[in-house]
Amino acid sequence: MNMQRVKISCIGAVLLATRILELSTSAQPAPQRGRGPQGPQVVSPEVSADRRVTFRVLAPKAEAVRLSGSDIPGNGQGAEMKKGTNGVWEVTLGPIEPGAYRYNFNVDGVSVIDPRNSAISESNNNVWSLVYVSGADFMDTKDVPHGAVSSVAYYSTSLKRFRRVHVYTPPGYELGKGRFPVFYLLHGAGDCDEAWTSVGRAGFILDNLIAAGKAKPMVIVMPAGHTSAFRFAGPRPAADEFAQDFLNDIMPYVEKHYRVYADRQHRAMAGLSMGGGQTLNIGIPHLDKFAYLGVYSAGIFGITGGGPGGAPQGPSFEEQHKAILDDAKLKKGLKLFWFATGKDDFLVNTSRATVEMFKKHGFSAVYKETEGAHTWINWRNYLNEFAPQLFQ
16 A cells, blocks of 8 residues: 555655646757857849849948949949848849859958858959859859869978868769870969959860860869968069979879879960969970960060069060070961950950960960959850860
């Protein structure tokens, strides 16, 4: 009898404790660990079917917010964003031509990336948010075989530190068969080795060209053109550090670790803006190593007395390389010397003067002027036109 009473008492205690727990949990909402008060849900960027793009950012205490993104057509000076009653700032642009566009927000004078957008594009000193507007057949992500883009660390003996390079390998490379030609693709001032992959869409452009039979499968090497933090002003290093790194470390690393041909007829180099100047500074003195050179929105900086860095100090590019410029045998082995610049590009006169100088020395330089200015809108198009001409 006593054992039964103990059993009943235990059951009653359990029921009472359960009831107390039910009352306490029903009276108070379950806490959400690590989460404070939740604001309005924000979707940004939002691309509509008519290619209008809406950008949003939650900043209830901000006084002024602007959208920055100079490549976005019609947004050169930035767009003012309007604040809603829920504290969300918003602006809609467009219709915008298909392509990849960098942007950020300026919130009360402070530049910030879009906290609701995981897509980014790197540059030398900072990071941008990235939005892609589909509709450009040559660079859209399509149902075709895709290559791979790797971020690779290598040790630069020239600079005495580790550096990074991005490498595109074409579809089928992973099967481990055969060798491929190699294309060195350089970025512009202020950017980094990741830029041609993200905002430049280089991998997707080559995937589509190769799938359509318009371009040969190739390995594309996209190195970091800056050897330190980038500044538009200030003294230049006495030695061309990037050229040393490229010739002494990048090329040997690629030829050792990738299945690429290591002869002139299977090597190409091209670059935009600063990278175009680097293409000339490396490619012409070492013309025996490259059969294809491309210069996008660039030329010999200082050839007109202006451009980045102003007029050159000491002997001109033409004077320094006169023997090579007049070497008929080297010129004969250069299968393609291709220039392109936008009519509204601030370096268009530099490009024109550079092409005329090379033609004066008997080079068969191809030069075209397109619409547009100094933007990625043109550089992606130039890559799409240049790559099919390589290694044919």
